[in-house]
Amino acid sequence: MLESQALTAAVVIITYRRPHFVRTCLEHLAALTRAPEETYVIDASPDGLTRDVVADFPTVRYLHSDAGPGTMATSRAMALAATTCDVLVFLDDDANADPDWLKQLLLPYADPTVAAVGGRARNGQPGEETEGLDQIGLLTADGKLLGFFAADPGHDVDVDHLLGANMSVRREVLLALGGIRDNYPGTCLREESDMFLRVRQAGHRIVYTPSAVVTHVAAPYVHGRRFDLRYHYYGHRNHIVLLTSTIGTRDPRTRRYVASVLREDIAGGLKEGAGALVDSDLAPRARIRRAGGRVLRAGVAAAGLVTGGVAAGRIAVAARRSASTPAP
Numbered sequence: 001m002l003e004s005q006a007l008t009a010a011v012v013i014i015t016y017r018r019p020h021f022v023r024t025c026l027e028h029l030a031a032l033t034r035a036p037e038e039t040y041v042i043d044a045s046p047d048g049l050t051r052d053v054v055a056d057f058p059t060v061r062y063l064h065s066d067a068g069p070g071t072m073a074t075s076r077a078m079a080l081a082a083t084t085c086d087v088l089v090f091l092d093d094d095a096n097a098d099p100d101w102l103k104q105l106l107l108p109y110a111d112p113t114v115a116a117v118g119g120r121a122r123n124g125q126p127g128e129e130t131e132g133l134d135q136i137g138l139l140t141a142d143g144k145l146l147g148f149f150a151a152d153p154g155h156d157v158d159v160d161h162l163l164g165a166n167m168s169v170r171r172e173v174l175l176a177l178g179g180i181r182d183n184y185p186g187t188c189l190r191e192e193s194d195m196f197l198r199v200r201q202a203g204h205r206i207v208y209t210p211s212a213v214v215t216h217v218a219a220p221y222v223h224g225r226r227f228d229l230r231y232h233y234y235g236h237r238n239h240i241v242l243l244t245s246t247i248g249t250r251d252p253r254t255r256r257y258v259a260s261v262l263r264e265d266i267a268g269g270l271k272e273g274a275g276a277l278v279d280s281d282l283a284p285r286a287r288i289r290r291a292g293g294r295v296l297r298a299g300v301a302a303a304g305l306v307t308g309g310v311a312a313g314r315i316a317v318a319a320r321r322s323a324s325t326p327a328p
Contacts, residue, residue, distance in 0.1 A: 119212025143257025
């Protein structure tokens with residue numbers, strides 16, 4: 001594999017109806033001390049506003065996706081097919097890169113065992129630099145994913161997964177592992193984690209480097225809000241698909257995750273709902289509202305668990321059929 005200085009890099013921005021954020025993002029990329037060999041904006045918007053923005057940046061290539069919103073993996077696959085660069089770099093449209101961002105992001109690739117590298121995202125929250133310093137990017141023993149991608153430990157750290165807003169992967173490794181899988185609908189939660197858990201399962205290293213920094217300005221969601229019921233549902237649904245299709249159903253982390261959802265989200269939510277009904281500190285209407293909210297979240301978690309299990313089963317059956325079909 002090539003040394004980091006000789007690697008070619010394609011930076012990819014995936015967007016939907018955020019032309020003003022795309023312009024700011026591209027302005028920051030234009031100021032990089034180490035420019036990418038290729039830059040792509042992949043836009044699923046139904047209008048031409050983002051296309052018009054990209055036209056102001058002659059070195060940036062515009063690709064349109066007809067898949068619409070909630071199809072992040074589809075757009076990522078388009079980028080993988082479009083480029084021949086050594087490293088595929090993904091940057092959110094609402095993430096503004098520091099001038100040395102790309103240079104720092106590529107440095108860990110000097111080690112040929114490193115297959116993926118991600119950087120830090122400043123969110124402007126007090127204390128975020130020191131929160132979770134020993135828990136960055138981990139897949140825990142109970143099958144949950146930890147983030148803490150705003151933390152700055154002062155050195156590179158080996159991790160299990162990366163932040164979608166600021167991440168990269170060797171193209172040849174991703175192709176060897178079957179490319180990008182589009183099994184994560186709705187909020188697209190876990191679609192990027194799928195890539196990196198497969199990379200780790202294949203024995204490659206994934207590195208978090210806090211020196212490769214972007215400022216994440218958190219543009220509004222296309223539908224709903226972060227952590228609303230829709231997010232809650234797809235979080236459970238897609239996480240089940242993630243675990244079963246990367247580490248497998250027999251892995252104890254998968255079983256522990258299911259047990260934790262049953263215990264904490266479902267049984268715990270029902271218990272909290274029952275407790276709210278007899279809470280003497282609340283007015284009668286407030287009791288009903290709180291109890292209903294807790295029970296509803298428990299039901300959404302259960303629905304996500306069940307539909308995720310069904311989806312995972314279908315994906316496994318399709319994979320077995322594909323493996324058993326002779327090549328033409």
